[in-house]
Amino acid sequence: MIDLTFEIIKNEIMASDIFEMTLKTDKLPADIKAGQFANVKVPNRTDLILRRPFGIYSVNFDDNTIKLGYALRGQGTQALSILPAGTKVQVLLPLGNGFPAVEEGKKVLLVGGGIGVLPLLSVAQSFKNNVISSCIGFKDASLQMKVDEFKALSKECIVASDDGSLGEKGYVAQVLAKYIDQINPDVIFACGPEIMLKGLGEFAAKYPTYVSLEQRMGCGIGACLVCSCKTKKNDEEHYARVCADGPVFRFEEVFYG
Ligand SMILES: Cc1cc2nc3c(=O)[nH]c(=O)nc-3n(C[C@H](O)[C@H](O)[C@H](O)COP(=O)(O)OP(=O)(O)OC[C@H]3O[C@@H](n4cnc5c(N)ncnc54)[C@H](O)[C@@H]3O)c2cc1C
Ligand code: FES
Structure with missing residues (x-):
């Protein structure tokens, strides 16, 4: 750094x-x-x-x-x-750690909500040797961002909004449920509000899933522990620093509220 x-x-x-x-x-x-x-x-x-x-x-x-x-x-x-x-x-x-590298040719599904779509755009732009699909959702059409960019960089791009003013009506996980089998991703990368991430549980049980977390921070470099959050690995609980050990974690490592 x-x-x-x-x-x-x-x-x-x-x-x-x-x-x-x-x-x-x-x-x-x-x-x-x-x-x-x-x-x-x-x-x-x-x-x-x-x-x-x-x-x-x-x-x-x-x-x-x-x-x-x-x-x-x-x-x-x-x-x-x-x-x-x-x-x-x-x-x-x-x-922070960023999203993990994915083997060439593998299918990466990006699932984003609100401003959480932005870090996923960096994946779509830089994972050039992977097949990218995306499912992005916004509260309403006034809060949409980078939809055209996701469409251009994705093999398929599903757009949703809570009120139906943009794309399909519904929360991201609800809308994605209709398409996930057809996409059949090798890995899912997700970023968005915690409630959206929590809703990806049924997909995470089937496909390796990584989530990017947001946490109040102090130093941002692993020194102050302000961003500590309880995580689990192999059934053992421990505290991770979101800034230095994350912000990207395996879905099953995170405790959702
Ligand atoms: C890894 C990471 C990536 C982020 N990426 C984005 C992004 O791309 N776009 C975006 O809009 N927001 C992002 N956030 C959230 C963003 O950092 C906060 O919205 C912002 O710091 C709020 O600052 P403020 O002074 O306006 O709010 P205030 O509430 O006045 O901030 C007071 C203090 O709390 C900290 N703070 C408040 N909310 C958060 C929060 N949610 N996360 C971390 N620290 C917070 C501030 O940094 C500041 O030190 C990210 C957070 C993290 C941890
Ligand atoms: S913000 Fe200081 S350790 Fe993470």
């Missing part, structure tokens, strides 16, 4: 209360993997000491840019949203 100075190239709204920030630096680290995240220092705000973690959903090594997508939540994301192009930002990256 390395702490680099980036310049904001673009910072604009991409869906209702969701922003996309494009950042450029002199030389990106070569080892950024799909599913890893960056810790962003909010510039010019001495009161916001802790950096904010965001998934790196797009990387371009040719022009040394990355893209982050962020939903407006509290003070940090509000402050980021008003930064103009040209602002300098300190970013620590790449952090």
Whole structure:
């Protein structure tokens, strides 16, 4: 990991209360993997000491840019949203484990909900030797993002919304249930609200499934234990640091609320 100075190239709204920030630096680290995240220092705000973690959903090594997508939540994301192009930002990256490599030719199914679709887009972009299918869901059409990109990068792309204003009506897991046998994936990668991840249990029993978790963080580098969460491996419980041991875990390692 390395702490680099980036310049904001673009910072604009991409869906209702969701922003996309494009950042450029002199030389990106070569080892950024799909599913890893960056810790962003909010510039010019001495009161916001802790950096904010965001998934790196797009990387371009040719022009040394990355893209982050962020939903407006509290003070940090509000402050980021008003930064103009040209602002300098300190970013620590790449952090976390990212999604595991998958053998060439294997079928990868991406299952995402809301802003959780973004880290999965980085998989669709970088797993070029795999067959990608995707099932992405949003609360309603105003919150859709990157649907065309998923369609372009996926062999098949199922789109759902809770209210039916976009794609099929229903929650992601309900809609996916109609298609999963036909897709017959070798592995599932999922990211989204915990309730959506929990709903993937019946698929995880049949197909190896990895989930990317979100947890309140402090340092983002494994030192403070703020992000600890109870996990299980081989029936033994232990505590994992989401920032350093995750954010990607096997479905069955996680305790869902
Ligand atoms: C690995 C990882 C990847 C993430 N990727 C994205 C992403 O791509 N897009 C996106 O919109 N959000 C993402 N989040 C959540 C994002 O970090 C929080 O929404 C953001 O930090 C909120 O900051 P705030 O100052 O606006 O909110 P506040 O509530 O004011 O934040 C106060 C403090 O709590 C921390 N915090 C609050 N909520 C979260 C949270 N859910 N996760 C971690 N720390 C939190 C903040 O970093 C800050 O230190 C991710 C979280 C993690 C852990
Ligand atoms: S955020 Fe400090 S150990 Fe994970």
